[in-house]
Amino acid sequence: MKKKMVLVLAVMLLFWAQGLGQGFAADKLRLGTGVKLIFRMDIVPLAAEEHGIWKRHGLDVDWRAFRGTTTMIKGMLAGSIDLGVGQAATYLQALHRGVPLIAISDYYFAPDFAFYVRNTSRLRRPQDLKGTSISVTRLGGGTHAFGRIVARKLGLEGQVQFISGGGGQAKVALVQAGKADVVVTSPDRMVELVIKGQFRVLLKVADYLPKPWASTIVFAQRDFVKSKPDVTQRGVRAILEANKFVLNNPDWAIAKWREVSRQSEEAARILYKDIQRYLSRDGKLSPKGFENVNRFLLDYKVVRKPRQLAIEKLYTDRFTK
Secondary structure (H helix, E strand, O other), X not given: OHHHXXXXXXHHHHHHHHHHHHXXXXXXXXXXXXXXXXXXXXXXXXXXXXXXXXXXXXXXXXXXXXXXXXXXXXXXXXXXXXXXXXXHHHHHXXXXXXXXXXXXXXXXXXXXXXXXXXXXXXXXXXXXXXXXXXXXXOOOOHHHHHHHHHHHHOOOOOOOEEEEOOOOOHHHXXXXXXXXXXXXXXXXXXXXXXXXXXXXXXEEHHHHOOOOOOOEEEEEEHHHHHHOHHHHHHHHHHHHHHHHHHHHOHHHHHHHHHHHXXXXXXXXXHHHHHHHHHXXXXXXXXXXXXXXXXXXXXXXXXXXXXXXXXXXXXXXXXXXX
């Protein structure tokens, strides 16, 4: 009799376990990040994958890194991406074109672009930029606009020349070849050159921008958020948990980044300091930050055909409350 009861209980437990597994099957979520091989962009999904954070939130995540936020948005519209992590300025440009997106969480709340010069350059102070040539990714793009706002703040508008240098290391190569005096880019591209004594920072763009500033955010198509609010919520919570893991485990983050990027330990530690300062812990979005970025886009004519955007409709805070 006891053996029969044990057998019955074992069968019941087996069916219960199968039913539980089916009932709580992980939901598919396709995540995109807007730049390849940038510490702050890659380390969070790497942490979520390696330490089971996606799984704890019932998610089966397919992560893909793109060559720019604009390209990622195209992938989102094509149906290959559900949630995207990218530049707020590019997100707002898409809204001005009528793309139905909605910001759902903050991610990294400061722009990290800087003006870099060769270590032997005569330029020592920001005011020394008068009469110089500045290499940016493309004329009319984000780095060009950042350069223009710095020039205006310094009273040098019209007294510097901007050169379209191309993406990645191409714009840096112009300075190395002596064809430009300054390059506007992110520290991930420059940190090893700074360590080697070839380049140095002349100024940081963040010091010349209005505060607060919406920098890197998480967003999605409005239809996805509307049709899958639970998956959206768990996606945001998982990203924020991974953020906290990265912030609480610097040794793991630095070692992992070195493994992925092949950068030196010194470079990884320098980049990690900015992550400690700016990686979002709570995902709270700043309405004023969006307002400042939008004003920047309009003032510097980065948006050619602007629309009237109501700031309160650019984002939702329902997933970060």
